Structures are given as structure tokens and as C-alpha cells.
Amino acid sequence: MLNKDINPNIFKRNIDKKSLRDGFGNGLLISAGNNKDIVVLTADLEESTRVVDFKKKYPKRFFEVGVAEQGLVTIASGMASAGKIPFVTSFAAFSPGRNWEQIRTTIALNNVPVKIIGSHAGLSVGEDGATHQMLEDIALMRVLPNMQVVAPIDYEETKKAVIAISNIDSPTYLRFSRSTSTLITTEKTKFEIGKAYTLWEEKDPAVAIIGCGPLLYEALKAARALSKSGISSLVINSHTVKPLDEQTIVRAARTAGAVVTVEDHQTAGGLGSVVAEVLAQNFPVPIEFIGVLGRFGQSGAPAELYKEYGMTKEDIVKCVKKVLRRKNL
Amino acid sequence: MQEKANKLRADALKAIFKAGSGHSGGSLGAADIIAALYFKIMNHDASNPDWESRDRFVLSNGHVCPILYAALAEAGYFDGKKLSSLRQLGSPLQGHPERERLPGLETTSGPLGSGLAQAAGIAAAAKLGQKRYRVFCLTSDGEHNEGNHWEAVMFASKYKLSNLTVFVDRNFQQLSGPTSEIMPIESLTTKYKAFGWNTVNISGHDFSEIEKAVELARRCYQNPTAIIAKTVMGKGVSFMENDHKWHGKAPNKDQLKQALKELNAK
Numbered sequence: 001m002l003n004k005d006i007n008p009n010i011f012k013r014n015i016d017k018k019s020l021r022d023g024f025g026n027g028l029l030i031s032a033g034n035n036k037d038i039v040v041l042t043a044d045l046e047e048s049t050r051v052v053d054f055k056k057k058y059p060k061r062f063f064e065v066g067v068a069e070q071g072l073v074t075i076a077s078g079m080a081s082a083g084k085i086p087f088v089t090s091f092a093a094f095s096p097g098r099n100w101e102q103i104r105t106t107i108a109l110n111n112v113p114v115k116i117i118g119s120h121a122g123l124s125v126g127e128d129g130a131t132h133q134m135l136e137d138i139a140l141m142r143v144l145p146n147m148q149v150v151a152p153i154d155y156e157e158t159k160k161a162v163i164a165i166s167n168i169d170s171p172t173y174l175r176f177s178r179s180t181s182t183l184i185t186t187e188k189t190k191f192e193i194g195k196a197y198t199l200w201e202e203k204d205p206a207v208a209i210i211g212c213g214p215l216l217y218e219a220l221k222a223a224r225a226l227s228k229s230g231i232s233s234l235v236i237n238s239h240t241v242k243p244l245d246e247q248t249i250v251r252a253a254r255t256a257g258a259v260v261t262v263e264d265h266q267t268a269g270g271l272g273s274v275v276a277e278v279l280a281q282n283f284p285v286p287i288e289f290i291g292v293l294g295r296f297g298q299s300g301a302p303a304e305l306y307k308e309y310g311m312t313k314e315d316i317v318k319c320v321k322k323v324l325r326r327k328n329l
Numbered sequence: 330m331q332e333k334a335n336k337l338r339a340d341a342l343k344a345i346f347k348a349g350s351g352h353s354g355g356s357l358g359a360a361d362i363i364a365a366l367y368f369k370i371m372n373h374d375a376s377n378p379d380w381e382s383r384d385r386f387v388l389s390n391g392h393v394c395p396i397l398y399a400a401l402a403e404a405g406y407f408d409g410k411k412l413s414s415l416r417q418l419g420s421p422l423q424g425h426p427e428r429e430r431l432p433g434l435e436t437t438s439g440p441l442g443s444g445l446a447q448a449a450g451i452a453a454a455a456k457l458g459q460k461r462y463r464v465f466c467l468t469s470d471g472e473h474n475e476g477n478h479w480e481a482v483m484f485a486s487k488y489k490l491s492n493l494t495v496f497v498d499r500n501f502q503q504l505s506g507p508t509s510e511i512m513p514i515e516s517l518t519t520k521y522k523a524f525g526w527n528t529v530n531i532s533g534h535d536f537s538e539i540e541k542a543v544e545l546a547r548r549c550y551q552n553p554t555a556i557i558a559k560t561v562m563g564k565g566v567s568f569m570e571n572d573h574k575w576h577g578k579a580p581n582k583d584q585l586k587q588a589l590k591e592l593n594a595k
Contacts, residue, residue, distance in 0.1 A: 039454075039457070060457060061457065063453065063484075063488070065480070065484055066480070066483065066484075068476075068480035068483070068484075070442075070443070070446070070476060070477040070480060071446050071477060071480030071481055071483075071484055074443045074446030074447050074450070074477060074481070075446045075447070075449055075450040075453070075481065075484055076450060077436070077443075077446075077447050077450060078387075078436070078446065078447035078448060078449060078450020078451040078452075078453075078454070079450040079451070079453060079454040080450075081428070081435060081436060081447070081450075081451060082385075082450070082451040082454035082455060082458075083454065083458070084454045084457075086450075101440055102440075102443055102477065105437060105438070105439065105440050105443065106436065106437065106438075106443055106447060109427065109437050110427075110428055110429070110436060110437040111428075111429055
């Protein structure tokens with residue numbers, strides 16, 4: 001059943017949806033009001049990345065660098081070394097997609113607190129197609145020393161994540177999707193960088209479903225369906241991919257004995273890989289992965305794409321049954 | 330000043346010889362500009378590297394760091410004996426400069442074309458905070474092949490970063506050969522001007538011209554300034570001068586001896 005801090009209405013019809021981008025924009029305004037060192041840089045995507053309100057309220061702290069993602073992050077690096085906390089916004093496909101080396105050298109190795117905001121991550125970009133559906137960003141950023149990687153689940157959590165990352169002194173990557181998605185968490189739901197938490201919990205779970213991002217809504221629907229057919233589960237929101245909450249992940253694997261990971265990203269190199277690495281070292285159990293399996297995306301409505309790429313509630317149910325067969329061998 | 334610059338040259342070459350690798354040619358060519366900045370032009374305090382009001386120096390072409398290390402040592406940021414640890418395991422003097430390892434460095438650099446953007450970021454932050462310090466950046470001419478550099482050129486012009494001055498170390502050489510063959514970049518002056526920059530052309534080995542150019546930059550309140558400084562790669566050591574083969578090479582013992590003799594150093 002659902003954790004008590006989770007929106008109890010998520011399975012109802014016509015449940016409210018909101019965009020994570022708006023969560024980012026609103027969280028940014030709150031953070032910026034509390035900290036005058038926060039500046040924003042964007043690469044000709046002020047509207048799409050929801051920094052227009054910031055620009056209106058703090059015009060001097062807003063910098064438009066033009067369509068120049070390498071400049072975006074290197075200029076931000078300089079600002080950070082001069083005491084600012086720069087938030088740099090673009091589509092994830094371009095930043096960190098296009099400017100990885102600049103991020104590696106001038107932000108991660110240089111260890112300055114630039115906050116890299118990758119919007120439009122995942123298949124949920126939809127009709128714009130493969131070039132704009134960033135499916136490799138977690139992989140690119142999680143391998144960088146000093147870099148933290150956060151992928152929130154919904155509007156409310158994105159807002160909290162922005163406030164949290166503006167208070168830590170490390171380089172950080174925050175990724176979120178374009179489309180609106182179900183409000184899963186509430187203002188009351190606790191959020192702390194590096195702390196995974198349970199969204200759905202049943203007694204004697206047979207499987208732990210561990211994921212990040214809005215796709216966890218499919219995982220929750222799958223958990224409910226599985227429960228009805230007598231399979232109990234845990235669903236864990238591992239919003240911080242790096243540093244991973246190893247304790248919570250290992251405990252979940254111990255309790256359930258089998259794991260399915262869920263993310264809107266390539267299965268190679270993403271949260272699934274991170275979880276598999278930690279469990280391989282600490283408590284090996286059968287694991288299956290929901291995500292994009294070594295293909296690029298394509299144009300289509302997000303719902304059609306999730307179906308085409310095997311990332312729906314039904315696919316998660318199937319995947320759980322598969323991992324349970326391996327568990328019970 | 331010339332004596333000071335030649336001492337930096339000698340110290341850099343000794344460190345590169347000891348390390349067995351490193352970038353001799355560019356280090357020698359930039360020596361006079363670096364010496365002028367650290368010993369004449371910039372406000373800085375070796376005993377307080379994080380002094381808020383210091384002028385900032387951003388080395389974009391990080392591979393010429395031996396000459397910067399020599400200057401930082403000479404200025405008292407660290408004990409000159411440490412220069413012999415260049416490129417060794419655990420040394421603060423990395424093969425390419427890392428800010429976190431050595432007080433006095435403003436950025437981490439090596440991959441080309443990113444320094445001006447960082448310098449522009451610092452300059453923009455300074456303007457925003459109404460700080461009076463100035464930001465200097467040294468770039469190589471080869472770096473002008475990089476898109477990242479020109480992105481910063483546009484940004485600095487748009488935000489009227491008059492507190493930013495870039496030195497272009499115009500030695501007409503890059504790693505594999507002459508800049509005119511690898512990727513022609515002329516006319517650099519016209520290009521900077523077209524992008525809205527104030528430009529000054531000087532010899533990068535003439536101290537009075539270097540100082541005068543910086544003074545002109547200081548008096549320009551509207552635009553950033555590009556000082557295009559003609560230099561000789563390997564300057565001061567006859568057999569290294571104008572030979573791109575010395576881009577990334579260390580001298581052997583005899584070559585070092587000869588070089589130190591030419592530089593009047595021991």
C-alpha cells in the first residue's frame with residue numbers, strides 16, 4: 001500500500017498533473033529569494049526551461065548566452081569560482097549532451113558548485129523525436145567524480161530538489177522531463193539528497209521495484225496490479241542517482257530478494273546500472289531492468305513511445321514475473 | 330623585467346627537464362607576458378591567494394603552465410624547490426593546472442578554448458557584485474580554432490565586460506604545424522573588432538608595449554579588450570625558436586645546459 005506521505009488519490013481518475021519544469025521554475029524563485037548569489041544562465045531556452053519568472057524578478061542575475069552550450073557551462077564555471085551559484089538551463093540533449101568535456105574539466109574536476117539543469121530528458125519529449133529525447137544523460141553525469149545526480153519524480157519533488165541542491169556546495173546535475181505528470185508526492189513528503197524512500201510497501205515483499213523520475217507512476221500502478229494478483233512488492237524512489245542511498249537499496253534487496261529497476265533512460269549506465277553495481281558488491285539478487293534497451297527514441301506521443309519501448313505498467317508487471325521466475329529457480 | 334622573465338624561463342625549463350616531459354616552446358614564448366602580469370601589472374598577494382579584491386589571471390592554454398608555476402613560485406605562492414616536482418605523482422604542479430591542487434590558480438585548464446569563457450564568467454560576476462578587480466586571460470592562437478572560445482567572445486561583448494582583457498599569444502604555431510596551414514585564423518584583429526572588442530596589437534616581448542596595452546584596456550569602459558601579442562615560440566633559446574616541434578618536448582641535458590647559457594641563468 002501507499003506510504004502515508006504520498007498523495008492518496010493517485011489511482012483515481014482525473015488525478016491532477018503538473019509539469020516538473022514548473023516545479024523547477026517555482027523552486028528556483030524560492031531559492032533565489034533566499035540566496036542572492038544564485039544566478040541563472042540559459043542557452044536560448046528561457047521559456048522551455050521555465051526561467052522567465054526568474055528573469056523578470058532578477059534581471060541582473062539572469063544571463064542569456066545564446067545557443068552556445070559549451071559557453072553556457074564554462075561561463076558558469078567562472079561565475080562559480082567568483083562566488084556565484086549558477087543554475088544553467090537547457091535541454092538535456094544539449095547540456096550535458098553537447099558540452100560534456102567542458103563540464104568534466106571546468107566544473108567537475110575544478111569542483112565548483114554549478115547546477116546543471118537538463119530539461120526534456122527521456123522519451124516523454126515525444127514528437128520532437130530521437131535527437132531531443134535524451135536517454136544517456138544520467139550515464140554521462142554519474143561517472144564524473146564530484147558530480148551529484150538527481151532525477152525527481154514530480155512537480156513537488158522537483159521544487160524541493162532545486163532548493164536542496166542550491167544549498168550544497170557541489171557540482172550537481174538535475175534532470176527532468178518535458179511533459180506534465182501525476183502529482184505523486186505532496187508538500188509533506190520528505191526529501192533529502194542521497195536518501196531514497198518507499199512509495200509503496202507491503203508485508204513480505206517478493207520484489208523491490210527501484211526507480212527514479214515520473215515513470216515511477218507506472219511502477220506504482222504495476223505494484224497495485226501485482227498486489228491484486230497476490231504478489232507483494234516494494235516501490236522505492238531513488239531520486240538521487242549519485243550518491244546512491246546504498247543502505248536503503250541493499251536493505252530492499254535483502255528484504256525482497258529480487259529487484260526491478262525503472263527509469264526513462266538507457267538501461268545501460270543509468271540508475272539500473274548503479275543499483276546493479278551496488279547489489280553485485282553487497283547483496284547479489286536477480287535484477288531486471290525497465291528502460292530503453294540500446295535503441296534511440298523516435299517521434300510519437302509519449303504514451304505510444306512507452307508502449308513501443310516496453311516501459312508501461314504492463315511491461316513492469318511482466319518484468320516482475322520474469323525476475324520472480326529467476327528468484328525461485 | 331627582462332632578467333625576471335629570463336629567470337622564469339630558466340626555472341620552467343629546469344622543471345620540464347626534470348619531469349622529462351612538458352611544453353617548452355609555449356612556456357618560453359609566454360614568459361614576458363606572464364612576468365609583466367605577475368610582477369608589474371596585477372594586484373595580487375601571494376600570502377593571501379584568496380584575497381577577494383585580487384586581479385584574476387586565467388590561463389586558458391593550460392599546457393604552458395610551467396611558466397605560470399615558475400611565476401607563482403617567484404612571487405612567493407610556494408617554495409621554488411617544489412618546481413622540481415612538476416608532473417610527479419602527488420605534486421601540486423600537475424601536467425595541466427588544477428585549481429584545487431595549487432593555491433594561486435584561478436581555474437583548471439588544459440582542454441583548449443574554455444579559458445576565455447571562464448574569465449568572462451568571473452568578469453560578469455565581478456560586475457554584478459560591483460567588484461573593482463580586473464580579469465586577465467592568456468590564450469594561444471591555436472585555441473582560436475575552438476567554438477567555445479568564440480562563444481565567449483560574443484558573450485563578453487554582449488555584456489560589455491570592460492574589466493576583461495585577453496592576451497592572444499600569437500606565435501603562429503600550433504601542435505602539428507603553422508596556424509596558417511592547420512587552420513588559418515587571420516585576420517584576428519578584424520575578427521575581434523567585428524565582435525565588438527577593443528583591440529591592441531603589440532609585441533609580446535616588449536614590456537613597455539605590454540604595459541601600455543593594459544593601460545589602454547583599463548581606460549576602455551565599454552568593451553572587453555583583446556591584446557594580440559606577437560610572440561616567438563621558444564623565445565630566448567635559439568634552437569627552440571619558431572619550431573613547432575618544441576611545442577610539447579622537454580630538453581635533454583645538453584640542450585638544457587645550452588638553453589640556460591643563452592638565458593644567462595644557472
